[in-house]
Amino acid sequence: MTLENISCQKSFGGWHKRYRHRSSTLNCDMVFAVYLPPQIEQGEKLPVLYWLSGLSCTDENFMQKAGAQRMAAELGIVIVAPDTSPRGAEVPGDPDGGWDFGHGAGFYLNATQAPWAQHYRMHDYVVHELPALIEASFPVSEQRGISGHSMGGHGALVCALRNPGRYRSVSAFAPICNPMTVPWGEKAFSRYLGEERSQWRAWDASALLAEATERLSILIDQGDRDDFLITQLKPETLEAAAKASSHPLTLRRQAGYDHSYYFIASFIEDHLRHHALALGRSVD
Ligand SMILES: N[C@@H](CCC(=O)N[C@@H](CSC=O)C(=O)NCC(=O)O)C(=O)O
Numbered sequence: 001m002t003l004e005n006i007s008c009q010k011s012f013g014g015w016h017k018r019y020r021h022r023s024s025t026l027n028c029d030m031v032f033a034v035y036l037p038p039q040i041e042q043g044e045k046l047p048v049l050y051w052l053s054g055l056s057c058t059d060e061n062f063m064q065k066a067g068a069q070r071m072a073a074e075l076g077i078v079i080v081a082p083d084t085s086p087r088g089a090e091v092p093g094d095p096d097g098g099w100d101f102g103h104g105a106g107f108y109l110n111a112t113q114a115p116w117a118q119h120y121r122m123h124d125y126v127v128h129e130l131p132a133l134i135e136a137s138f139p140v141s142e143q144r145g146i147s148g149h150s151m152g153g154h155g156a157l158v159c160a161l162r163n164p165g166r167y168r169s170v171s172a173f174a175p176i177c178n179p180m181t182v183p184w185g186e187k188a189f190s191r192y193l194g195e196e197r198s199q200w201r202a203w204d205a206s207a208l209l210a211e212a213t214e215r216l217s218i219l220i221d222q223g224d225r226d227d228f229l230i231t232q233l234k235p236e237t238l239e240a241a242a243k244a245s246s247h248p249l250t251l252r253r254q255a256g257y258d259h260s261y262y263f264i265a266s267f268i269e270d271h272l273r274h275h276a277l278a279l280g281r282s283v284d
Pocket of ligand 1: 053054055056057061065099149150151152260261
């Protein structure tokens with residue numbers, strides 16, 4: 001596997017880098033970003049937090065707007081931010097030109113329907129191909145955490161719930177909690193997975209949580225001034241599933257916050273500490 005370094009900036013004593021590579025899972029070239037904290041140069045194998053961004057994002061939104069680098073440098077956590085879908089001229093996008101399906105909207109699932117199934121396999125990319133590449137290319141351990149925002153917050157929950165034992169920590173900002181029942185999810189699932197709704201449950205965080213066997217503690221922050229809260233996100237559904245199955249969930253409703261990266265930047269430190277604790281880093 002060849003990695004092409006396309007940019008490099010020093011940040012808080014560590015390095016923000018972007019790489020291009022060929023993905024055999026997605027059948028296209030992909031770009032991801034990685035933040036390597038200063039401890040990486042001391043020969044210590046560091047844990048990795050995977051960050052999954054939301055609709056319309058690339059690898060750049062989180063790295064430029066969340067302000068995570070200072071704490072990641074302090075805690076000694078590598079952060080990897082993949083793109084949000086397969087990309088390129090050979091990858092079909094939304095035939096209607098929308099931003100909530102196709103390019104920038106891979107939903108971190110494995111599509112089963114033509115023509116999407118040939119490229120849209122973001123779950124396998126994020127859970128398997130990318131970590132294998134990261135673990136072979138950088139001095140990191142196999143201790144993994146996963147987090148994300150909105151579509152990516154849902155993606156993080158689903159990756160953790162579908163793969164018990166693979167992640168030591170999980171959290172989310174304003175995740176889509178029950179995509180089977182909201183417009184963003186219905187549009188994406190009906191095309192990627194087909195019209196048979198029973199097939200959707202395997203990619204819905206609330207449905208998966210109801211049947212989870214691993215009790216990985218979940219941290220979620222949700223702004224109460226989020227324009228998508230009622231129509232698209234539905235945290236109460238996940239909360240009810242967690243309650244019914246006694247799954248550990250801390251869902252914090254944050255007064256006055258919206259859906260933006262201003263909200264994420266306000267609470268990213270708490271999430272990094274949540275992950276650091278589970279990933280065996282010392283947290284003061
Ligand atoms: N492009 C759209 C706005 C889409 C949007 O709000 N995207 C959110 C994630 S929404 C759920 O997945 C986002 O993270 N945007 C990027 C950012 O940097 O804020 C439009 O133009 O309306």
